[in-house]
Amino acid sequence: MDKRPVGVFDSGVGGLTVAHALKQLMPGENLVYFGDTAHLPYGDKSEEAIRQYSEKIIEYLLSLDAKAILVACNSASASAYNYLVSEFDGKVIIMDVITPVIEYVVNRQYKKIGVIGTKRTISSGVYPGNITEKSPGTTVVSLATPMLVPMIEEGFIYDDISNRIISAYLSNEIFEGIEALILGCTHYPIIRNQISRFFNFNVEIIDSSKIVAAAFRNLLESHNILNTGNNGTDRFFVSDYTDFFGKIARMFFEKEINLVKSDIWAT
Numbered sequence: 001m002d003k004r005p006v007g008v009f010d011s012g013v014g015g016l017t018v019a020h021a022l023k024q025l026m027p028g029e030n031l032v033y034f035g036d037t038a039h040l041p042y043g044d045k046s047e048e049a050i051r052q053y054s055e056k057i058i059e060y061l062l063s064l065d066a067k068a069i070l071v072a073c074n075s076a077s078a079s080a081y082n083y084l085v086s087e088f089d090g091k092v093i094i095m096d097v098i099t100p101v102i103e104y105v106v107n108r109q110y111k112k113i114g115v116i117g118t119k120r121t122i123s124s125g126v127y128p129g130n131i132t133e134k135s136p137g138t139t140v141v142s143l144a145t146p147m148l149v150p151m152i153e154e155g156f157i158y159d160d161i162s163n164r165i166i167s168a169y170l171s172n173e174i175f176e177g178i179e180a181l182i183l184g185c186t187h188y189p190i191i192r193n194q195i196s197r198f199f200n201f202n203v204e205i206i207d208s209s210k211i212v213a214a215a216f217r218n219l220l221e222s223h224n225i226l227n228t229g230n231n232g233t234d235r236f237f238v239s240d241y242t243d244f245f246g247k248i249a250r251m252f253f254e255k256e257i258n259l260v261k262s263d264i265w266a267t
Helices: 015-025 047-063 074-087 099-108 119-124 126-134 148-153 160-170 188-198 208-222 243-253
Strands: 006-010 031-035 068-071 093-096 112-117 139-144 180-184 204-206 234-238 259-261
Touching (some): 006 015, 015 208, 031 047, 047 074, 068 208, 074 093, 093 208, 099 180, 099 204, 119 139, 126 139, 188 204, 243 259
Parallel strands (some): 006 068
16 A cells, blocks of 8 residues: 555635545545635736746645646646646646546547636636547537636535526526536535536436546555555645634535644745
């Protein structure tokens, strides 16, 4: 068993949805999570900025001896993944959150699906481009929903404010007749039930967390670095402390967590 930790990073709390799924599937893995709360949301940042943030975070996770790293952010996956794989080739295994979801969708052979995400993810065209290439019979419609991440980070969930914002986006006529909706941001599973309720539970809401966790486990196994124990430790770091991050982390992991502020940008 390789007891070195797995690294997971996102711009904020969103990646916790994936980290939680990882721990459920691989309880023996030691987890190191980094939330770049000082720069969130990534969705309205330039591609170059996201690459710089992501590169610095991976260097930090490597300093903590990470054996593999999951880019648990759609914006970073869309803008920086190929660059990061090239930059850290031979140093660490890196996986994105987009590829496993595309593979899942292609295998399901939907007629029409929707995608919501940040401006950066949607403008990249990564979901419709790859899905229609591999499944020409599938129609993909996408919409940037930039207010959802700050809404979630500020704690506006399960209330009238969040319901109105969700409704304002999803009422768009482009979503008429969709069979499934891809949550193209790891923050969005936090409001999955609200989104599903909007569609009267008649649309499959594709939450990437479990899909990605299964793919990441297969990746570790294929490299013979999977830790099959049962009592892995969890460490959480943020670049800027927020009360809501701690609240969400405790909710997902059902325990008190040691949240450490690590301003990697000052070094």
